[in-house]
Each structure stands twice: as structure tokens, then as C-alpha cells.
Amino acid sequence: MAKQSYVSLGERVILGIDHLLATVLSSSPYRWSSGVLRRFGLRGRTLVIAVPWVWLLCFFLVPFIIVLKISFAETRWLGTPPYSPLFEWIDAQFLQVRFNLGNYFFLARDSLYINAFLSSLKVASVSTIFCLLIGYPMAYAIARADTKWRNVLLLLVILPFWTSFLLRVYAWMGLLGNNGLINQVLMAVGILEEGQPLVMLNTDFAMYVGIVYSYLPFMILPLYSNLEKHDLTLLEAAVDLGCKPFKAFLSITLPLSMSGVIAGSMLVFIPAVGEFVIPRLLGGTDSLMIGRVLWDEYFLNRNWPVASAVAIALLIVLVIPIMVFQRFQMQEAGASARR
């Protein structure tokens, strides 16, 4: 009698959940459906994982294989389909596989492509660094802001996404143009002389402004989600041990936010390498970006095999940093496994 009263409320709740679970698991519809699926070697977990797998298969792997196949085609006909086949039956007996690496050799020989690659990497790197320099303080400020302000501030970061990307780039054309808002204001104030506008549009400057502006949220969001989780008592501990606040930031916050820095940098760097709209609209006519070369190759030169080879080469160049990032994340995951 006395002992029974010691069963706590928590234990009772757990008993209740156990009972509910047992009821569901033993109900006939559940047992029937899971039994049928198991006969095909499918369990609930497999099904859940299968959805993204099928998605990636249909919309990533299959198109990739098509592009890969086109990149091996010969360009002796026109650069558009039909292409020289990759596999061919000779006398209905032998399967002939023709790998034409000519397109890749062409890329390596023509300095246009290599220069475009290098300049794309440069533009992407510089943009990433600027995004980081602007995004880190913003993410830090949001993460340390009062809880009631945080969501509002985050919303402001995400807000530009509600407008079309193209519209926003066009808006920058309106701002940066010779008769644009910035020049008009500067002239009205008297900093610039009338009729001598500051040439900003169609320069590298405008291109960088456009890229940094467009990709900044992709830097801020992962940084914020990292910084927001930081245990602030770590900073107190550092200060308590005789470390001045800024040094505590450098030796505690910064290293602990490295995974956020890398995630944000990847999210900016990778699309920025292939960026072609912003350089085209805001950048100078001489700006050479691999995305632009790719576009021209597909739609102006209509040389799909070479264009495909460019696409594959770009992919390979980008896969390397992604793999480095993955490895870094695995190490991080190991380090934070205790949480």
C-alpha cells in the first residue's frame, strides 16, 4: 500500500506512452501493411530514405549522365543533336564504346576556358571573402540580439528572397547606372560635377556588389545558426581566466564557429563560380566568367558537346571543395557527438 504511492507521475506518463505504442504496433492495419512491405525487403526507414534518393536520382544523376554522355560526343557534325553515339553495335556482335576526349583536350588547349575558369574562381573567392566580412558581424549581432528581435532581424535577412532575383539585380542597375540614383544624389549634393557621373555599372565593382548582395543571406543564415547555439558561459569562463573580451572572441567564438564559416563560404562560393546572370547584367563586357562561357557555348555557338565538357569540368572543380568540407564536417560531428 505504502510502496505503491511511490510511483511518480513521470513513470505513469511513460507507462501511458508505452501502452499507446503497443496498441498501435499490434493493430491489424499496421501489422498488415508493414508485413507486406517487409516481404519486398522494405521497412519504414528504407521508405523514408528512398524519397530523397529517388529525387536525386531523377533530377541530378540522370541529367548528369546525359550531360556526361554529350561531353564525349564528336563535334564533326553540328554541335546539336543527334550526336555520335557512345555505344555502337558492330555487326550486331561487338559493342563498340567510343570515348571522345577531344572536347576536354579542346578546353585545355584554348586559353579562353582556362582564363574563364581562373577568373571565375577569383571572382567567387573575392565575393566569398566580402560576404564573410559583412556577414559575420551581421550574423553575430543577430545571434546576440535580444530574443524578441532575433526573428525580426532574421526575417529582414530573408526578406529579399520574396522578390525575384532578376528584379533585384535590375534594381541594382537602376541604382548604379550613370543616371542612377547614387549618381543623381551625389550630383545633387555637389560631390560630383554635373554631367560627369561616376561610372559604376558594367564594371567589376558593380559585379561584386551584385554577387555579394545576392549571396549575403546564404552566408548569414548558416553563421547565425552556428553562433546562436554557442554556450555563452564559455566566453565568461575565458574572461574569468584573464582573457580580455575581444581576445576571448578570437580564441573561443571564432574557432567554434568555423563550421558555420565554412558552410556559409561553400554556399556562397559554389554558386558564385557558376554565376552568369550578375556578371552579364552588372559586370563589364569583358568580364570573363565560366558561367557566361557556358551560356555562350550552349546558346550562341550551339556546341553542346564542348559546353557539356565545360559543365563537367566545372563540376569536378567544385566537387573538391565540397569533399573537403564534408570531411571537415565529419570531424566536427565526431567532436560534438556528446551533445
Add this chain to the structure above:
Amino acid sequence: MAAREERKAPWLDATAAPYIRIEDVSKKFGDFVAVNDVSLSIYKGEIFCLLGGSGCGKTTLLRMLAGFETPTEGRIFIDGVDMSGVPPYERPVNMMFQSYALFPHMTVEQNVAFGLKQEGLPRAEIATRVADMLAIVKLQEFAKRKPHQLSGGQRQRVALARSLVKRPKVLLLDEPLGALDKKLREHTQFELVNIQERLGVTFIVVTHDQEEAMTLASRIGVMNQGRIVQVGTPHDIYEFPNTRFVAEFIGNVNMFEGVILEDEPDHVLIESRELGGRIYVGHGVSTAPDAIVWTAVRPEKMVLTREPPDEANNRASGVIKEIAYMGDMSIYLVQLDSGKVVRITQPNVIRHAEDRFTWDERVWISWHESAGVVVTE
């Protein structure tokens, strides 16, 4: 432990100068008064425990000592130096955080060395001091591990080592054993006292766990609603609580409300309706006659019998409602005829007691005249 008790208690020595002086310190957060006009003197080499429930202001007081919070009023002196305006990184004080706050990206060694590096000490000295400290907390073979590769107890020791390696004048400990399981706690408590005695650092411990406070502390300051209610040795606090709050907060206690009949220098006689009889207490209380007072009697100081005790005072009859067998002792809840339920603990001295008390049995409770303590507020 014995060494600690043999030492002359500095708080009884009128000539001893306090090492830490907290003078009329208050801390307000908006309208909320977290710490309300606290004054305390803590002596060198003490383990002083601030004990209280959550929200009593004990942690705020500790954080003011560390420099993370600034007092709204009052001043804090450490070793004679006024700490107002001294930032935490310049105070001769280190803190062991409740969550330990170990740096997850650094090894045990780097964690312990962190504070010394800030002082700009030569590399060799840092290395020897870190090694010595790790030896004291018995973590030498874990020097290269990261915090997440350690158990809770090991992490606690890293945190201790990290805060002690700078040789602070005062070590502040925020719930130092809170995250450990019961077995490990007991072990660590004694280890903590050992290390403190060896290094002679003054400890200020914040805890909500009265058992922890009792075993660690040289003196305890009980806090309630931002104020210090009572300061004293664990023995003082347990045996001579000065208020109902202290009596009820520390350990278990039975409280009997009553009216004073006789108030003599050597004894007090109280009429208690809750007890259903009179209470005789063998010490004097200075209150107005007819004042309402409470008599606190600890469960282990009560006696359970079947026959009525000879003494007419300090007794009542009732029925056993609950029995909890704890192994070393049993807890009995006895409902008195007045309706009040009294808690009594009796040691289980005999293994096969033939006539144990059982449920619904009619019994008498009683206690000696020296067992009760009268509190007035």
C-alpha cells in the same frame, strides 16, 4: 576533515580580518531585487557555502564576486582591495561553472593552460604548472583528450584544475557537484575538501543541495529571497536554526505552532494545539508572553513507543500512517490525534526485530526537552 575542525575558527576570533568583505550589496534587475542588502565576512581558507533555493540570489551574489554583474549598491572587498570597477579578467578570483564551461575545441591540457597563457607566462612554466595541476586532480593520462571524450566526473576535475591553476585568492564554485551522480558526488565532495586544504585557497560554493553544503562547508550562509537569513557552521544551522525557513530548508523538521505560557531564563513552556499538549524546551526565549512561536523538532530526535512516556510534556499519541524502510533506518509518518502528521526516523538497530511497528498501529511520540528549538519568525 579533522584538521579543519582543530584549526581555530577565524569567525570567532575578534582580531581576525576578513579576507572577503561584502558590504551592503544589493542587485536589482529592473524591479526585481535579486540580492537585497547582503553583508558577509569570509575568512581566508574557508569553504563558505551559499545555500538557498532557486531564485534566492545566491548565483547573482557569486557572479558579482566574479565580476560578471555589478552591484546596484554596496561594495565588495577581496583581500582589502575594493573590487568596484575591476573587470572580471583582472580579478584575483576564478570560477568553476556549473556547466564546467570547458572549451570543447581544446584538449584538457590546453584548457588548463588557457588561464596561464593569458598571463603571458613562459612556456616551460606553463607546462610544469599544468602538469602539476593535472597530477593533483589525477588526470595526467587524459591530458591530450578533448572534453567530450571524458566522463562527467573527469570533466568536473578538468574544470577544477583550470580554475585552480591560476592560484586565485578565491575560488568560486557554482553547484560544483550538481551534474554528478550520487556515488560520484560523495567521493568528489571529500576530494574537493582535500584539494582545498592542500592548496589553502578560499572557496565560496553556491549550492541548493543542503547535504552538499553540510559536508563541504566550514560555514553556511542560508539565503532566501535575496537576503542572508542565517550564517553559521553546519552544526549551528542544523541544530539551532534561527527561523522557520532555515529549520525547514535544512533537513526535515516537525513544526508545532503554539503559545508561550512560561518564559523563564532556563526553560519555556508552550501550549500547542497542533501537538495536543504542552511543549517544554530546555532553553530560554525572549519574546512577549502570549506570542505565537514554533517549536522545531528533528525527526531523528523523536522517540516512538507503544507505552505512554512518563513525562507529561513533549508527547502525543497518534496512528502510524506510512512506513518507509530505508535500510539503515525507517521513516514513520504518524498522524496525531490533532490531525497533524509528524515525521519520525528510527535507526534499524536489530536485524530481526520481532515486534516492528506496523501500519495503523496506535503509538506515542515524545522527545527530550533539549531536542526542540523555538523559533519566532
